[in-house]
Amino acid sequence: MMDFDALLGNEALKQRLSVSLSRGQLSHCYLISGPAGSGKHTLARLLAAAMQCVSLRRPCGQCAQCRKALSGVHPDVITVDDPEKKTIPVKLVRDACADLYIRPNEGARKIYVFPRAQDLNAQGQNALLKCIEEPPAYGVFLLLTEHAEQLLPTIRSRCVELRLSPLSDELLCRELSVRFPDTSPDALRSAMLRSGGYLGQATALLTEGAELLPQTKAFAEACCEHSAGALLRVLTPMERLKREQLRPILLQWTELLSSAAASRAGLPATGPECKRIAQSRTDAQLLRAVEAVQHAIALTDANVGTAHICGMLCVKLSDL
Numbered sequence: 028m029m030d031f032d033a034l035l036g037n038e039a040l041k042q043r044l045s046v047s048l049s050r051g052q053l054s055h056c057y058l059i060s061g062p063a064g065s066g067k068h069t070l071a072r073l074l075a076a077a078m079q080c081v082s083l084r085r086p087c088g089q090c091a092q093c094r095k096a097l098s099g100v101h102p103d104v105i106t107v108d109d110p111e112k113k114t115i116p117v118k119l120v121r122d123a124c125a126d127l128y129i130r131p132n133e134g135a136r137k138i139y140v141f142p143r144a145q146d147l148n149a150q151g152q153n154a155l156l157k158c159i160e161e162p163p164a165y166g167v168f169l170l171l172t173e174h175a176e177q178l179l180p181t182i183r184s185r186c187v188e189l190r191l192s193p194l195s196d197e198l199l200c201r202e203l204s205v206r207f208p209d210t211s212p213d214a215l216r217s218a219m220l221r222s223g224g225y226l227g228q229a230t231a232l233l234t235e236g237a238e239l240l241p242q243t244k245a246f247a248e249a250c251c252e253h254s255a256g257a258l259l260r261v262l263t264p265m266e267r268l269k270r271e272q273l274r275p276i277l278l279q280w281t282e283l284l285s286s287a288a289a290s291r292a293g294l295p296a297t298g299p300e301c302k303r304i305a306q307s308r309t310d311a312q313l314l315r316a317v318e319a320v321q322h323a324i325a326l327t328d329a330n331v332g333t334a335h336i337c338g339m340l341c342v343k344l345s346d347l
């Protein structure tokens with residue numbers, strides 16, 4: 028028995044979907060909204076499986092239709108995105124709208140999934156609007172978004188909105204201790220409190236914090252020593268990295284500094300490095316450091332060279 032159980036919490040929403048499914052009252056356009064890590068992708072997979080499933084109780088998770096949809100290889104569940112591009116190219120939307128009129132290959136429906144609908148520009152949204160207005164009976168659209176308000180009201184009014192909710196502390200805590208059996212209760216609790224109740228965010232906090240990159244360890248050391256020289260020794264070799272190599276390091280630094288700030292505010296520290304930084308720096312210094320690193324991350328998005336970014340960081344961080 029599978030139903031929507033793979034999505035944790037959100038009981039009212041799951042119940043609502045099961046009732047719609049059993050009555051055959053499905054919408055042809057769903058807006059799945061919630062912050063990062065709230066389960067949007069899990070729900071989209073389950074809903075796509077449920078719509079293609081051939082069993083009585085859907086999704087069953089067992090039939091070929093379910094298995095293909097759940098593992099992301101169903102030919103009639105189509106993702107509309109180009110992760111390389113900042114906005115979703117209008118051409119992809121138009122292609123999807125043309126493809127919509129070709130009947131499904133093997134499923135009962137043809138489902139178009141937009142994993143980040145908020146990144147459609149006005150032109151893209153208008154193109155989408157045309158095809159969600161009167162799709163063929165087998166056509167379904169699943170629009171996932173962190174920011175439902177960024178979609179045109181005309182699109183939103185045609186969608187049934189499924190809004191994901193945070194999990195209860197109890198449920199989240201239980202799930203995290205199953206997923207991270209070797210992590211200390213303090214670290215689990217800290218990740219839980221800082222995740223806003225979203226499993227994906229708590230998991231990201233725990234996995235990112237679990238193994239510090241060598242540059243992060245050296246950075247932590249430099250922070251604790253208040254040493255501009257040590258900072259320079261960390262940052263100089265990083266000038267030669269590519270932007271996509273620099274980014275994960277900087278993300279980890281933000282994470283480390285924010286955890287240190289959170290631990291100064293009374294939350295349990297996520298690791299020994301975090302604890303030491305918290306002891307050696309003031310709240311204001313940590314805040315300025317987080318801002319400097321976040322600014323550097325924004326620059327990696329804006330195609331600024333890594334040498335320039337590292338140079339800027341060195342100046343800002345030595346100044347704290």
Ligand SMILES: [Zn+2]
Pocket residue numbers: 079080081082085086087088089090091092093094
């Ligand atoms: Zn099935």
